[in-house]
Amino acid sequence: MKKLIILDFDGTLVDTLTDVALCFNEALRQTGYPQHPLEAFAGFVGGNLETVVSRMLPPDRCTTDDIDRVKTCYRELYLSSSKPNTKPYPGMMDLLQELKRRGYALAVNSNKGQVLLDNMVDKMFPPHFFDAVVGYQENRPSKPDPDGVRRICDSCHLPMEQAVYVGDGASDIATAANAGIPCVFVLWGQGTEQDRTDSRVYRCVQTPEELQALLTKEDW
Incomplete structure (x- = not known):
């Protein structure tokens, strides 16, 4: 599981x-x-x-x-920038809150700079909403290196075998593959058709509701 x-x-x-x-x-x-x-x-x-x-x-x-x-x-x-157009995708907060309710650990892994990422997470989500937030720092490798995944697993005290990666682009697919964990590919982001058909993608989902159903019912 x-x-x-x-x-x-x-x-x-x-x-x-x-x-x-x-x-x-x-x-x-x-x-x-x-x-x-x-x-x-x-x-x-x-x-x-x-x-x-x-x-x-x-x-x-x-x-x-x-x-x-x-x-x-x-x-x-x-x-x-005040980033007036930036906000969570529709349905995303409901999904995350349901996952938390069911006891899943939640983490963010991004190539956005760590300080900026922390600020944006703090602005758009409740305090301490995520169990780990790992962004880019010059003294450590960026995605698709699996360093961020390892840091998150260590921080959450969970083995990589119990993690799944959710992303929308080629770097996410490669990060998950390099870490040896499944990648669920979301179709509402900026991914290409080539990304969607990448053999390393475990599943593609079209909506947060579909993602929730996969994450909570899939027999991994």
């Missing part, structure tokens, strides 16, 4: 895409790079920040210096 539910943040728990896209476009404008239609950003996000920025820069202007310039500007803009 699985006892620990590890969830990705952006695109799985919380709809952050609009505010992320707006801040990236402003960062691109301020640093002199071409901007993109908001709908294009679903294809850019996923992975660490360096990878995301590299996807939106022109091939002939995608050096390490270019990426660092946009990344630094974006971080400042996103941190100071």
Whole structure:
């Protein structure tokens, strides 16, 4: 039986895409790079920040210096933004509260910076709602390295064999595979058709209600 539910943040728990896209476009404008239609950003996000920025820069202007310039500007803009369009997906709070009621441990694993992730979790969820929250720090590997999963399992005092990973992108699938745990793929995020059909995906779900049914009734 699985006892620990590890969830990705952006695109799985919380709809952050609009505010992320707006801040990236402003960062691109301020640093002199071409901007993109908001709908294009679903294809850019996923992975660490360096990878995301590299996807939106022109091939002939995608050096390490270019990426660092946009990344630094974006971080400042996103941190100071009030993020008016960012909120948990419909039905997500009901799902999480039911899982907690049934005794599951809940955790967040994200490539969002740890301080920013902590602030956003504190803003959008009740105090101490999650048993562990692991984001990106420069002194430790980012997803898809399984380091975050190991840290969460250690913090929750549960073995990896009792964990399941829930995410919406390629980095989530790879993180779960690298940790040796099942990945449940949600279809409401920014994942691609290639992600959905990845052989490493355990199940795909279309709604939080379907996810709840899977997590609470599946014979793992």
